Amino acid sequence: MIRQLLYSFLALFLMGCPSNNSDISNKSRVEIAKDENENNLRKMLYEKGIDYEQCEIYLRAFKLEEDLEVWAKNIADDNFTFIKSYNFCTNSGVLGPKRRQGDSQIPEGVYHIDRFNPQSRFYLSLGLNYPNKSDLYFAHKTRPGDNIFIHGDCVSIGCIAITDEKIKELYTLANQAQTNGQAKIRVDIFPIRFNREISKNYLPELAEYEENISFWQNLETIYFDFENNRKLREVKVNETGMYQFD
Numbered sequence: 149m150i151r152q153l154l155y156s157f158l159a160l161f162l163m164g165c166p167s168n169n170s171d172i173s174n175k176s177r178v179e180i181a182k183d184e185n186e187n188n189l190r191k192m193l194y195e196k197g198i199d200y201e202q203c204e205i206y207l208r209a210f211k212l213e214e215d216l217e218v219w220a221k222n223i224a225d226d227n228f229t230f231i232k233s234y235n236f237c238t239n240s241g242v243l244g245p246k247r248r249q250g251d252s253q254i255p256e257g258v259y260h261i262d263r264f265n266p267q268s269r270f271y272l273s274l275g276l277n278y279p280n281k282s283d284l285y286f287a288h289k290t291r292p293g294d295n296i297f298i299h300g301d302c303v304s305i306g307c308i309a310i311t312d313e314k315i316k317e318l319y320t321l322a323n324q325a326q327t328n329g330q331a332k333i334r335v336d337i338f339p340i341r342f343n344r345e346i347s348k349n350y351l352p353e354l355a356e357y358e359e360n361i362s363f364w365q366n367l368e369t370i371y372f373d374f375e376n377n378r379k380l381r382e383v384k385v386n387e388t389g390m391y392q393f394d
Contacts, residue, residue: 205219206218237309238304244339282391298310
């Protein structure tokens with residue numbers, strides 16, 4: 149009798165436990181990321197004068213400095229405000245654009261997020277529209293490469309890896325910007341910060357400089373246009389594969 153009562157009690161106990169665990173396990177990675185980060189993101193933006201439900205974002209990365217910057221603004225505003233930056237967890241390739249499949253290069257150029265991947269091998273990931281029109285002009289004609297992401301974990305063969313914890317926050321913010329109506333979240337990737345000292349003194353020392361000088365000078369105009377105005381102007385690709393303002 150006592151044994152039966154113990155078994156009954158144990159059965160009731162076990163029946164009651166899974167409900168909470170089930171709720172947790174049934175949550176998607178996106179939901180978990182949002183639960184963990186939304187309040188902090190709201191506060192972070194509020195302190196910069198930006199409404200979470202009205203935010204748009206802009207990302208720019210610097211390969212030499214291994215730094216991914218997040219900028220944001222209200223939909224009705226023109227000027228972006230710096231929010232924070234994420235260090236790359238690791239890097240791959242060298243300075244210079246991606247030009248073929250398998251070169252392990254992180255691309256350089258003007259991109260946008262073209263897909264959200266909630267079940268990435270690297271926890272969560274944000275896909276970039278590489279190869280774009282400029283890349284297709286310069287890259288290998290049949291094997292330019294593809295599937296470039298900003299993602300979690302700490303491995304890279306041409307992607308920007310920022311760890312699981314950081315991608316949770318960034319993915320949540322990007323997802324909210326999309327929910328707010330931002331159709332294209334722009335992502336500019338530069339080889340370096342084009343400040344005057346580096347442009348004049350550092351780049352000429354690079355072995356890759358001669359090969360990429362025209363392309364880097366083209367990217368430099370994109371960098372300084374935003375740096376001086378904190379605004380994003382529409383950028384298109386001309387018939388020679390170079391970026392130009394619309």
